[in-house]
Amino acid sequence: xxxxxxxxxxxxxxxxxxxxxxxxxxxxxxxxxxxxxxxxxxxxxxxxxxxxxxxxxxxxxxxxxxxxxxxxxxxxxxxxxxxxxxxxxxxxxxxxxxxxxxxxxxxxxxxxxxxxxxxxxxxxxxxxxxxxxxxxxxxxxxxxxxxxxxxxxxxxxxxxxxxxxxxxxxxxxxxxxxxxxxxxxxxxxxxxxxxxxxxxxxxxxxxxxxxxxxxxxxxxxxxxxxxxxxxxxxxxxxxxxxxxxxxxxxxxxxxxxxxxxxxxxxxxxxxxxxxxxxxxxxxxxxxxxxxxxxxxxxxxxxxxxxxxxxxxxxxxxxxxxxxx
Amino acid sequence: xxxxxxxxxxxxxxxxxxxxxxxxxxxxxxxxxxxxxxxxxxxxxxxxxxxxxxxxxxxxxxxxxxxxxxxxxxxxxxxxxxxxxxxxxxxxxxxxxxxxxxxxxxxxxxxxxxxxxxxxxxxxxxxxxxxxxxxxxxxxxxxxxxxxxxxxxxxxxxxxxxxxxxxxxxxxxxxxxxxxxxxxxxxxxxxxxxxxxxxxxxxxxxxxxxxxxxxxxxxxxxxxxxxxxxxxxxxxxxxxxxxxxxxxxxxxxxxxxxxxxxxxxxxxxxxxxxxxxxxxxxxxxxxxx
Numbered sequence: 001x002x003x004x005x006x007x008x009x010x011x012x013x014x015x016x017x018x019x020x021x022x023x024x025x026x027x028x029x030x031x032x033x034x035x036x037x038x039x040x041x042x043x044x045x046x047x048x049x050x051x052x053x054x055x056x057x058x059x060x061x062x063x064x065x066x067x068x069x070x071x072x073x074x075x076x077x078x079x080x081x082x083x084x085x086x087x088x089x090x091x092x093x094x095x096x097x098x099x100x101x102x103x104x105x106x107x108x109x110x111x112x113x114x115x116x117x118x119x120x121x122x123x124x125x126x127x128x129x130x131x132x133x134x135x136x137x138x139x140x141x142x143x144x145x146x147x148x149x150x151x152x153x154x155x156x157x158x159x160x161x162x163x164x165x166x167x168x169x170x171x172x173x174x175x176x177x178x179x180x181x182x183x184x185x186x187x188x189x190x191x192x193x194x195x196x197x198x199x200x201x202x203x204x205x206x207x208x209x210x211x212x213x214x215x216x217x218x219x220x221x222x223x224x225x226x227x228x229x230x231x232x233x234x235x236x237x238x239x240x241x242x243x244x245x246x247x248x249x250x251x252x253x254x255x256x257x258x259x260x261x262x263x264x265x266x267x268x269x270x271x272x273x274x275x276x277x278x279x280x281x282x283x284x285x286x287x288x289x290x291x292x293x294x295x296x297x298x299x300x301x302x303x304x305x306x307x308x309x310x311x312x313x314x315x316x317x318x319x320x321x322x323x324x
Numbered sequence: 325x326x327x328x329x330x331x332x333x334x335x336x337x338x339x340x341x342x343x344x345x346x347x348x349x350x351x352x353x354x355x356x357x358x359x360x361x362x363x364x365x366x367x368x369x370x371x372x373x374x375x376x377x378x379x380x381x382x383x384x385x386x387x388x389x390x391x392x393x394x395x396x397x398x399x400x401x402x403x404x405x406x407x408x409x410x411x412x413x414x415x416x417x418x419x420x421x422x423x424x425x426x427x428x429x430x431x432x433x434x435x436x437x438x439x440x441x442x443x444x445x446x447x448x449x450x451x452x453x454x455x456x457x458x459x460x461x462x463x464x465x466x467x468x469x470x471x472x473x474x475x476x477x478x479x480x481x482x483x484x485x486x487x488x489x490x491x492x493x494x495x496x497x498x499x500x501x502x503x504x505x506x507x508x509x510x511x512x513x514x515x516x517x518x519x520x521x522x523x524x525x526x527x528x529x530x531x532x533x534x535x536x537x538x539x540x541x542x543x544x545x546x547x548x549x550x551x552x553x554x555x556x557x558x559x560x561x562x563x564x565x566x567x568x569x570x571x572x573x574x575x576x577x578x579x580x581x582x583x584x585x586x587x588x589x590x591x592x593x594x595x596x597x598x599x600x601x602x603x604x605x606x607x608x609x610x611x612x613x
Contacts, residue, residue, distance in 0.1 A: 038430040073431035073530055174587070201587040205529045206521075206536070209330055210574070214581040217327040236434045236526035244326070244451065259434065 029058070029284050031067045031093055032086030036100040037074040039232055041255020045097050045117045045273030052277025058284055065284070067095075074229065076100070083108045093280055096140075097273070099125060099178055106135050113289055116140035117276040118269060120178055122294065134294060139283070141275040141297045143267055145185045150300075151252035151265040152189055152224065158263070158314050159248070161221050169220035169247075170199040171211060171231060171238070179228035186224065208234030212241045220247060225261055227253040235259055248312045254303045258323045263304040263316055271299040329452050331578040335571030336459040337520040338539055342570040343470055343563065344513035345540035346547070347506055350562075353486050354402075354507070357413030359540060361420030362394040362511040364533035366518025368424045371433040371528035380441040383519065391515025392508040394420060399504030424530060431530040440523040455524050466516070467563050473509075474559045482506050514540075543569035546601055553605030573598070 031053075033046065050060075050067060058065035068091070072079035079100060086094060087109045094114045096102040102119040106127050114137055119125065121142045122134035129135075156166055170186065173179040183199055190197045198218050202211045208230065215223070223242050225231050231238065239260045242249050249261040257264045279292055302320040309316050341363060348356035366387045373383045394416060401412040425431070442455040473479045484492045485502045493499050522528045547569035551562055576597045585593050 038432060073425055075530075199587070200581065201590065204531070204534070205527070206532055207577070209525055210334060210577060211581065213327040213330045214578065217582065233432050233529045233531075234525070234527055236436045239436070240526055241330070260436070 028063060029065050029092040030089070031065060031095055031280065032089070032091040033067055033069045033095045034079070034082055034086065034097065034101040034105060035069070035071040036079055036098045037229060037232075038071060039255070041253065041258070041269055042098060042118060044255075044270040045276075048270040048273030048275075049095055049097075049115075049117060049277035049280070052274045053281050053284075056278070056281035056285065058281055072101075074233075079104050080108075087112060093283060095276065095280060099176075102138075102140075103127065106138060110135070110137060113137050113139055113283055113292075115276045115280045115283075116142060116294070117273045118267075120144065120181075121296075124178065124181060126177065137289075138294055139276075139279050139289065139292045140294055141272050141279070142294045143272075143297045145181065147266050147300065148182050148185050148252055149189060151250065152186055153193065154263060154265060155222055155224065155250050156193055156195060158316065159222055162219070166193075166195045166222070167218070167220045168195055168197055168222050168224050169215035169218065170197060170224045170226060171202045171208075171215070172199055172226055173228040173230045174201045174203055176228045179226055182226050186226075202230050202234075205230050205234040205237075208237045209241060212238045216241060216245045216247060223247050223249045225249050225251040225253075225256055227251060227256060231256075243311075246312070248308065248314065254301065254323065257303050257305045257308075260308055261305060262308045262312060262314060263302070263320060265302045266300060267297045268299045268301050272297050275299075326452055327582070328575070328578065329456060331574050332571055333452065333456045333459055333524060335574035336456070336463050336567075337524055338517055338543065338570045338574065339463045339567045340466055340513045340520065341517035341536065341540045342543035342547075342566050343466065344510040344517070345537070346544050346563075346566045347470075347513070348510040349541070349544055350483075350486065350548075354409040354503075355413075355537075355541070356395075356398065356507060356510060357410060357537060358394055358398045358416045358420075358507070358511055359413075359514050359537040360533040360535070361417035361424070362391045362514045362533075363518040363521075363536045364424045364528075364530065365390050365394055365420055365427075366515025367522040367528040367532055368427045368433075368518075368530075369515070370519045370522045371435060372427055372429075374435055374438045374440060374523075375433065377438075380439075380444060380523070384516075387515050387519045388512045391512040391518075394515070395508040395511025396504050398511070399500075399507040402507075403500040403503050421530070428528065428530065433528045435522065435526045435528070440526075441520075442523055459520060459524070462520070463567060466513070467567060470513075471560050471563050474563075539570075539573060542573045542598055545569075546572055546598065549602045549605050553608075572601070576601075 053065060060067055070082040072082055083104050094105050094112055096105045096114055096116050098118045099120060102116040103125050105114045117140055119142055121144045122128055127135055172183040187197055198215060198220060200211050200215055202208060235256060251261045251264045252266040253264055275298060283289055303323050304316040304320045306322045348354050369387050369390050370383055398412045398416045401407050402409045442458055445458055447457045448454050481497050482502050485499050489499050544566060547565040550565055556562060577594055580590060580593050
């Protein structure tokens, strides 16, 4: 039985010996792509990003670039691990999708260029230094809160209130800064527009039905789905409850319109990724970041869901396109 | 009215979970943390099989078996490797996270337009009421089975294992096997809760199980305080109180929302509410002594 005593030690030794640094191919650049969670809509950004690289001559198929993709599946500790791993591998650039990934990357590296997509402007992410400058290694395509104004002001245009004032229900996530920011923004907008906002917090998808029903109990005319992780996760529950009560859902994100919301005005996620990809390609070509800076996202679109609009008898203006 | 109906329905979803926690807590004196993982496991298996167009009746045994295996693993680690029950649960729960991700293939599965348990049978026209009645039927059936099981020789041995392990071992009962079976049963019930939840809420999420053990514990603690207060010894009544505890726990949340408490205060008010329910019997007994 003495043999068994040494077994774990032997295993450990073998494990340690078999660890060796991966040989980094010097010839082709390596891109570390960090995704925070899994979502069909958000995934379009990655497609856009790789398409832009391809167009500039960096494709995985032709072995001109190596894109290493990791998804944290909504788990923050995993996200930190992923970014640490990429930084220790010393990738040529980091591509980060959504706010969480971007913030994590900014915290972990000051040298590797970060190309962000589906993320807000640096001051919204609270990553400015003492003198109010954004991190020097942050690039990509970003978005400020103006898009919310547009998507929110659609609602009074399309909907007649049941009572004297339009009442709009909203769910926000207290653990996501951008979600709380959006809520505050909407509250200040609503005052100007003579609209009442009823907002409730939802911090875990398990309570989605309870919180939505509680909102519907307060006689709301419409529901504004603020696109954060909990709303993304539990959207089907929210939709089901709202449909039973004949309350239309508006949002600022095209993917949720595809899943059943009435209309939205917001960035086109594919184009957003494409824009960040163009910048990344420029960097890979010239190997310097001079002349690059975080850009505002360029292409926004107005979309509506024909089935949902028909159900609520909402006539959508002609500059909105139907989602497929 | 719909608001409270959906709340009660949600409470019924958690009823199986509360029974599971009741078994692991009351019968084994083991707070079983595997719950967080096995609940999501039940949900993940359900969501994946539903998207592959399997019938709910085929999914049901699959979910029960999956949860049972998870619980049995915790029991094995605890009894055979002599590892602290809490740690055994944590280990299995942690491992289940990867298992659940592998099963689901992604962190979130939306389930719109798939036939579920609640859409396949039509008792009443209104969808919410329909869900409520079907769930009630299932919960009554489960309670009946568990109640009957606890009344058998096997069940009595199981309960005695929690009360006095050394005595029951002296009587020739294999306590290790009792613990493994009991934990398997408890986690099969928990997975069943995940099965109900996913079908009534139309989505499965990798994080849906985080903190769910608190919901189960809350329900059991509410029930326990009443059981001790009224000195109830009947198994049937205890089980019914546990079910009621699960529903009351959700109603507390709903009432807090309905009152319109400042959102930042929501959690603390809920905690105080539950504390009140649990401490009322104690307070009245303090006064009488």
